[in-house]
Structure formats: structure tokens, C-alpha cells
Amino acid sequence: MIRLVPNHATRIKRSETVTFTFDSEPVQGHLGETLVAALMRAGHLNLREAPNDSAPRGAFCCMGLCQECAVIVDGQVVEACRTVVSADLVVERA
Amino acid sequence: MSDLNDIAVVGAGPAGGNAALVAAQSGARVVMLDEQPAPGGQVWRGKTASILLAPVTPETTAGNGLRSALSESAATHLADTRVWDILRNGDHWSLQILRNGATEQITCRSLILATGAREYVQPIPGWTTPGVIGLAGATSLFKQTLSLPGKRTVVSGTGPLVFFVASEIRRLGGEVAAVITPNTRADWARATPSMIGQPKLLARGALWMADLILARVPILWGHAVSEVEGRDHVTGIKTINLKRGVAGLSFATDSLCLGNGLIAQIEAAQMLGAAIRYDPSLGGWVPVADPDGATKVDGLYLCGDGCGIRGAAAAALQGTLAGARAARDLGFSAPSPPVRPWQRAERFGRAMTALSIPHADAHALTTQDTIVCRCESLSRRDISTEITTGATSTNAVKSGKRAGMGPCGGKYCQTAIAALIAEQTDKSTSDVPPPTPRPPLRPVPLGQAAGDFDYDDLPIPKPAPL
DSSP states (O other): OOOSSOOOGGGOEEOOEEEEEETTEEEEEETTSBHHHHHHHTTOOOOEEOTTTOOEEOOOSSSSSSOTTEEEETTEEEEGGGOBOOTTOEEEEO | OOSEEEEEEEOOSHHHHHHHHHHHHTTOOEEEEOSSSSSSTTTTOOOOTTEEEOOOOHHHHHHHHHHHHHHHSSSEEEOSOEEEEEEEETTEEEEEEEETTEEEEEEEEEEEEOOOEEEOOOOOTTTTSTTEEEHHHHHHHHHHHOOOSOSEEEEEESTTHHHHHHHHHHHTTOEEEEEEESOOHHHHHHHHHHHTTOHHHHHHHHHHHHHHHHTTOOEEETEEEEEEEOSSSOOEEEEEETTTTEEEEEEEOSEEEEEOOEEEOOHHHHHTTOOEEEEGGGTEEEEOOOTTOBOSSTTEEEOGGGGSOOOHHHHHHHHHHHHHHHHHHTTOOOOOOOSHHHHHHHHHHHHHHHHHSOOGGGGGGSOTTSEEETTTTEEHHHHHHHHHTTOOSHHHHHHHHOTTOSTTTTTTTHHHHHHHHHHHTTOOGGGSOOOOOOSOSSOOOHHHHHOSOOGGGSOOOOOOOO
């Protein structure tokens, strides 16, 4: 089939993979990528419960505005879309 | 950082970056503050350190050009910095910023706001389900990490962005289950004359569409996503034919990119006293500013999508205009760039914005049980009841129901709430302005706002004599 938009997937070179934990579960991510990208790739979409109806929520705006991807790293609430993956990072549900 | 700057620029996208460049060239002392690790804004966002090698796109080239010019410029760039409050102090501005986990103050004589845009997403049943992300949000994933929202994605929304996102998913090796757009082919035909002036962008858009058609990706014109299925993650979506009001095809999918155009981030400008007006072809409520960014507020300049959605090309040109104007007003010698190129780019930008703004029938997609305010989990019914009991302004709904007081600060509910108020009170949308903006402009962790202090240092007044 003719593709006008080429598939570039094989031409992308990424950094080494490192392991961090989300909710005590090991997750692989590329060093330096955003936490949200690594969590999405690993199928962790459900990141927190909404405060009033306990409904599942996950990353939404991906640009640091909506606060839906809030998780806890080092005791601080951070946005997963503005936090970078490093080895042994411990990420908890907010 | 307590030294007085001549000019502070908030935002390092095409507008802010170019404003800082031009102002610094004139000899002014310039500081540019931006939330992201590298300049580029949303549209020319830089890649994270995880990408070692990748094919170059037009956005990469434009962003790299701006980044390298700024790195050689005398302008100081404060990255990963959030501006959360701005005050007028006599003849200068004081900006409260959050950087490296602490609050600092920056002062400047003149202020250029290039705060850019955010996305409007029409609330639909299930839009809070994990796996639903914004259309512009998806582009942020692509640009930063070249990663995908899922394995098989439905892309839905208005304007050219829906085709860009679908095309990027294919370029990065993902599968597009369907493209669903409320726009009709006739909408696009009407916009074409305004696009002739930007042949490169027109050709790029045509290529995205042709590729999807060749790949036999279903494109549903005049349709919208009516419901997202799945509980803790997306499993599928339903569609509606907007003209006939009947159900369209359904698709199994693990992710949905959803968006209804961009809206200007006007809160900072509004808070500092800039007048606002309603212009749908600029994305809704926009602050009033001259083409060169000057406003009626002394020492305040605005440029880029933050004063109306005109797109990246127009933003870059207006940044240059505003940077030069602000520098000249302070007595520096800066050239007066021509306004014509900006006017040409603006024409294209307005046409794209007009395609992107939600159709009048979009609000019917928000059913009574649909969450409108994500932060407080308030449904359309909750908001409507509040309006019925007399809350006929966005401020009133905010104080009555907390819609706009949650962590996002109203960024993702106010447009929908204003539309509900307009509909229920028989007003025009142009008569329902957004609520009064209040600091913090960005969420600030309380510990960081308070900074380091010792309880013993707090001045405690002597108790009053009995």
C-alpha cells in the first residue's frame, strides 16, 4: 500500500531503558522521557481517583494544566507529564 | 534575581521567544520565563533527553532555529519556571515565580505576555475515562517523546489539528482507528480561499488527508464522538451524525484524542487590567491589544496566541513586533518591523480558528450526567441547577459550586459553563465573560509558596491588654 506519510518508528533512537516503580509495580521507561509517556506505554492509564466520585482518571491535557496526571514522587504531588523518568524513581498514586 | 530587568517575557514559544530576541538585540536587559525545559512553546516543543536520534519535522526545524538563536542571545532564559502571580509596584512589575522548588521574585519595567493557548474539549459522556487525552495534548506527547497515546487510537475534533494528530500517529507507527470531525467537507471548501496565501501549510494538510484516505482510515465528516466506553480505560467510542442527529458508526479503541479548537490563555492579561472582547474567529475571549502588542495598560504588551488564536506563523511575527515596540517605548533603538506579513499570517490563522471552534450543536453532546468540571466532578445537571437558582455568571457558578476552584483553576470547564449559562438565560456567549482571574495563575505547592521560614521568626503581636 502506498504511504504518503512514512512510518518513522524504526528511525527513532531512544535512550537506555531504566526501571522505576508505579504503585509498587516495576515499570520500564526510557531515561529522560516524561513519566506520562512511560506509564502510557506500559498500559498504566488509570493514575488516580477523582476526589468526589472516586472515578478513575489519567493524563488528559499533557501540558501541565489540568492536574489529572498528579502522582506522588518523593512526598511531593507532581504532574506526571512534567516529571522525567530516572532509574529507581518511586511513583505513588496521589 | 532582585535586580530590575528592562523587559520580562512570559512564555518562550514562537511569540515570546521572538519578542525576547528582538528586545535583547536592542540592548534592553531581558529575562524570559517559561514552564518548559527548553524554548519552543507547545507548537515547537523540544524533545526530552530520551530521544537520541529522530527524523526531522518542520516543527523540529522551526523550534531548533528559535532555540539556537535564543542560546546566542543576551536574553536570560529561566526554564522550568512558573509565573504564579504578577503585581504592579509603582513604576515596575513584580512577578512571583516558582523555580527549583522555591518561590522567587522577578522585577521588570515592562512586561510582555506570550502565554499561548490551551485546548477546549467539549465535555461528552465518558471523557474523563483514562485513555482520553486532548488533541493538542497528543501533539505534546509526539513532540516531546515521540510516543503514542495507545495502540489503536480514534482521533476526533475540529480544524486541521485532527488531521495532524492522525498523521503523526501513523508516522510514529501507531494505528488510527478512525478520524471523526464535526467539520464538513463544505466547511473546508469555504476555508480554502484564506489558505491560498500559505501554500506550504495547505499542501501539508492536503497530504495528511490524502494519506489517511489511501490507508483506508474511516473519516467521518460532520460527526462527533457521542460517548466513550470503558471504566478504568477506554475500550470503544460511539459517534453521532450531527446533521441528522442519528447514531453513526462505533469503534473499538484503546485511546481517544479529543479536542475542539484552542482558546487563548488570557488570565494573566485580564488580571493586569487588559480589556477583553469576544471574537469567535480568534477562539473566544481575547484581550484587546494592537498588532504590535501595545495595550491600554502602561508597560504591558501582549503577543501570540495568548491574545487570539492566529497560529504559530502569526505568533512569531507578532513576537517580533511586540519585542521591538516594548524596547522602543523604553527608549531603546529597535527597528519597526512591517505589519503586513503578520496580517497575511493572521488571515490564515483566523480561517483555521473558525474551522476549529465548536459548532453550535456541540453543546448538546454534553448530557445531563456528563462531568463538566473535572476537578470537582460536577455534572451538567449540577451546573444547570445552579444556573436555574440564579447563578447567571461564571463567577456566580464558581462561588456556588466550586466549578473553577479546583486544581486546574477552571481552565477546562469555564468555556462549557459559559455556554450553559448563555443557553439557559437566553444570552449570547459574548455576554457571558470568563470569571475574574485570581492568583495563583499556576498551581503552587503550599510549602514552596511559603518558602523557608522558622516559626520562631514569625512576628507575633503582643496580646491586647485586658
